[in-house]
Amino acid sequence: MRILGISASPRQGQGSFLALLAALEAARQAVPGLETSLVELADKDINGCLACGHCAKGLACSQSDDFPGLLGELTAPGLAGLILATPVYFGGMTSQAKAFLDRAVILRRNGFRLRDRVGGVIAVGGFRNGGQELAIQGIHAAMLTQDMIIVGDGMPTSHFGGTCFSGGPGGMAVDEFGLTTARGLGRRVSELAAKIWG
Secondary structure, three states: OEEEEEEOOOOOOOHHHHHHHHHHHHHHHHOOOOEEEEEEOOOOOOOOOOOOOHHHHOOOOOOOOOHHHHHHHHHOOOEEEEEEEEEOEOOEOOHHHHHHHHHOHHHHHOOOOOOOOEEEEEEEEOOOOOOHHHHHHHHHHHHHHOOOEEOOOOOOOOOOOEEEEOOOOOHHHHOHHHHHHHHHHHHHHHHHHHHHHO
């Protein structure tokens, strides 16, 4: 059983990546034997969807960018959950996150391959109340159209997901509340995935 983490920041190794690392570590601690993998979109060239219909004919895209290279991770046996982390840009997800989610229509059109996978979201804002929940809800909408099972960060905070703050002195490293929500999300995704797929 495996949980896949996607960091949708345009910058490698920054807040979304760090929050995702914390979530995946918590997921592994909660479910012994769980495997995790992490993909950063920062070094990937992923165009927006063209709505050309090509992928309705099979698991292939008409575009020659880096998205088709991610299909192996997204369709591999044992995938039980997906955690997507994004910085907040103007109250929403990044263009990298949006392009990834739109292109993932290929999975819906070819047998709803993310159906019943557990989905969770982390959003990292420059301010404590900087649009994290709005960004999370936008990604939840895309996950719902894939027929995924969405969870939040679980008890004791139990909200929309991981809500982190990177804009203060010390950045993400000192946002203990935010990292607590990211860890809670990782645990919640892995525990529910184990109940369904374990």
